Amino acid sequence: MSDATPQPGMLLVATPQLIDPNFADTVVLLLDVDDDGALGVVLNRPSPVSVSEVLAGWSDVVAEPEVLFQGGPVSPDGALAIGWLSDADDVPVGFREVSGPLGVVDLDTPVELIDGSLSGMRIFAGYAGWGAQQLDGEIEEGSWYVVPGTPTDVFREDPATLWRDVLRRQPGELAWHSTRPVDPELN
Numbered sequence: 001m002s003d004a005t006p007q008p009g010m011l012l013v014a015t016p017q018l019i020d021p022n023f024a025d026t027v028v029l030l031l032d033v034d035d036d037g038a039l040g041v042v043l044n045r046p047s048p049v050s051v052s053e054v055l056a057g058w059s060d061v062v063a064e065p066e067v068l069f070q071g072g073p074v075s076p077d078g079a080l081a082i083g084w085l086s087d088a089d090d091v092p093v094g095f096r097e098v099s100g101p102l103g104v105v106d107l108d109t110p111v112e113l114i115d116g117s118l119s120g121m122r123i124f125a126g127y128a129g130w131g132a133q134q135l136d137g138e139i140e141e142g143s144w145y146v147v148p149g150t151p152t153d154v155f156r157e158d159p160a161t162l163w164r165d166v167l168r169r170q171p172g173e174l175a176w177h178s179t180r181p182v183d184p185e186l187n
Helices: 136-142 160-167 173-181
Strands: 012-015 026-036 038-044 046-052 066-069 075-085 095-099 104-107 118-131 144-148
Touching: 012 160, 026 160, 038 066, 038 136, 046 075, 075 095, 104 136, 118 136
Parallel strands: 066 118
Antiparallel strands: 012 026, 012 144, 026 038, 038 118, 046 066, 075 104, 075 118, 095 104
């Protein structure tokens, strides 16, 4: 269905066949993809924990909702931040480009060096990771659709419908999957 090659900035959209509770109905932003594997964060799993409870200095910089997102099952006690540059010519210290205006923000950087340079920032607890060839195998077996992402996918105020919305905008038959019922037997 999706012939795109996984690369940083692309999205992995879980197919109905993916029933692992860590990834069912998720949308994952790929941050790194190379011969050693891939790394990304789940975009549509906000947690009830506010950023101010865990990383108080960053609470004024993050986009609404000001909560930590569950980025994936790997290192859930660690935090990883994604930022959206306001101006491509004003790249702050502590920002590493992923794709276009999106990048990883080093949370050890003083907030004042980042604040004002970003249109949005989101903090994720944990991440999703795949070993060498593991992601390719999961794509080949039909667990993921690989599609282009946009910065607005990362910074939606309400990510509840992100899975459907990302599929809906895809060309051809892939868009049809956005209307599948949760339980196809009820159809």
